[in-house]
Amino acid sequence: MIINQNFFNKSRMLPVDKFLENVLYDKKKGYYTSKIPFGYKGDFLTAPGISNLFSEMIGIWLVTTWNTLRKPKEFNIVELGPGNGSLTKILIKLFKRFPEFNKATNIFLYEKSSLLRNLQKKNINHSKVKWTKNFNNIKKGPIIFFGNEFFDSIPIKQFTRKGSLFFEKHYLLNKKNKIDEVYKKASIKDISKIKKFKVLNNLKFIEFPKLGLNELNKITKKISKLSGGLLLIDYGYLNSKNENTLQSLSNHKRNNIFDNLGKADITSLVNFSLLNEYFIKNNLKVKKVVTQKFFLEKMGIIERANHLSQKMSFKEQSNLYLRLKRLLDTKLMGNLFKVIFAYKFKKNNFLGFE
Numbered sequence: 001m002i003i004n005q006n007f008f009n010k011s012r013m014l015p016v017d018k019f020l021e022n023v024l025y026d027k028k029k030g031y032y033t034s035k036i037p038f039g040y041k042g043d044f045l046t047a048p049g050i051s052n053l054f055s056e057m058i059g060i061w062l063v064t065t066w067n068t069l070r071k072p073k074e075f076n077i078v079e080l081g082p083g084n085g086s087l088t089k090i091l092i093k094l095f096k097r098f099p100e101f102n103k104a105t106n107i108f109l110y111e112k113s114s115l116l117r118n119l120q121k122k123n124i125n126h127s128k129v130k131w132t133k134n135f136n137n138i139k140k141g142p143i144i145f146f147g148n149e150f151f152d153s154i155p156i157k158q159f160t161r162k163g164s165l166f167f168e169k170h171y172l173l174n175k176k177n178k179i180d181e182v183y184k185k186a187s188i189k190d191i192s193k194i195k196k197f198k199v200l201n202n203l204k205f206i207e208f209p210k211l212g213l214n215e216l217n218k219i220t221k222k223i224s225k226l227s228g229g230l231l232l233i234d235y236g237y238l239n240s241k242n243e244n245t246l247q248s249l250s251n252h253k254r255n256n257i258f259d260n261l262g263k264a265d266i267t268s269l270v271n272f273s274l275l276n277e278y279f280i281k282n283n284l285k286v287k288k289v290v291t292q293k294f295f296l297e298k299m300g301i302i303e304r305a306n307h308l309s310q311k312m313s314f315k316e317q318s319n320l321y322l323r324l325k326r327l328l329d330t331k332l333m334g335n336l337f338k339v340i341f342a343y344k345f346k347k348n349n350f351l352g353f354e
């Protein structure tokens with residue numbers, strides 16, 4: 001077991017989210033700032049890397065959303081956490097087929113890792129795409145944010161509740177350079193934030209996405225100002241879990257969280273009921289949370305695959321359908337991945353959810 005002291009502070013003890021923030025996003029040694037994690041040669045595959053059809057469906061959803069809004073002359077789309085840029089790369093290609101939409105649309109990318117930002121610039125290399133650090137360069141709306149596996153990569157806090165008392169989980173680097181879990185009294189600020197969520201009410205073990213909600217605060221403020229929405233696709237659950245959902249992946253295999261620090265990915269399952277409650281509290285409307293399978297099938301992914309397959313060799317067809325199966329199969333990504341759309345528009349008829 002390799003434990004890297006560099007991810008701890010002088011007191012050798014950190015709350016879970018601060019520790020994960022160092023492990024994943026430290027400017028020099030963080031996982032996402034020092035390693036390209038995507039693809040067969042990396043640690044994991046995400047939907048845009050599995051099949052271009054996934055990205056095409058997101059593209060078609062964006063075009064139809066713009067249509068539903070009666071084709072605004074200026075329309076902004078922001079990809080959250082674009083990874084290696086493969087989703088936006090497909091969007092650019094697809095949008096050329098919709099010239100009026102293409103003319104109206106500004107594309108922004110929101111990325112924390114400078115390594116990945118540079119990779120995106122290299123892979124996309126298109127004058128239409130701009131990067132944004134705080135959304136300040138987006139002045140006129142509407143604005144649609146969207147992110148695949150964005151929220152799960154933002155570190156969470158963990159707490160236990162004993163009666164009316166809350167304790168926050170910390171990691172302590174002990175004298176043998178191994179990591180122990182210790183619990184310290186939670187701060188009053190955090191307790192009051194947790195107590196605001198009905199979905200966390202009766203839990204003994206609580207995962208709280210404080211940093212993720214800070215990100216959503218910036219996004220919901222922008223949506224409230226300009227009108228717009230947020231589409232999130234992620235792996236997660238609807239019925240409360242009373243358990244630790246942190247998981248680590250290295251080279252496409254499960255990895256002990258404390259092994260390969262800075263060299264392996266660490267994520268948590270997203271609590272979609274909490275997101276739902278958060279959006280409603282922030283005066284956004286929310287479409288019913290659906291599975292990835294439901295969303296993609298409603299968007300016509302099977303019809304698109306059937307159409308494309310007509311001009312393919314047998315080998316290409318089997319590759320196409322194998323990848324489609326991975327996205328849709330209920331034992332693979334189909335059910336575990338969920339889709340939520342929160343928005344501020346008078347219209348309600350957005351595709352993919354009914």
Ligand SMILES: C[S@@+](CC[C@H](N)C(=O)[O-])C[C@H]1O[C@@H](n2cnc3c(N)ncnc32)[C@H](O)[C@@H]1O
Nearest residue numbers: 032046081082083110111112113148149150153
């Ligand atoms: C698991 S990857 C997903 C990449 C891509 N969306 C995909 O589906 O392949 C998470 C991405 O979100 C970025 N990210 C995580 N937290 C972020 C934050 N707070 N602000 C901006 N980007 C963030 C990561 O650097 C990375 O690009």
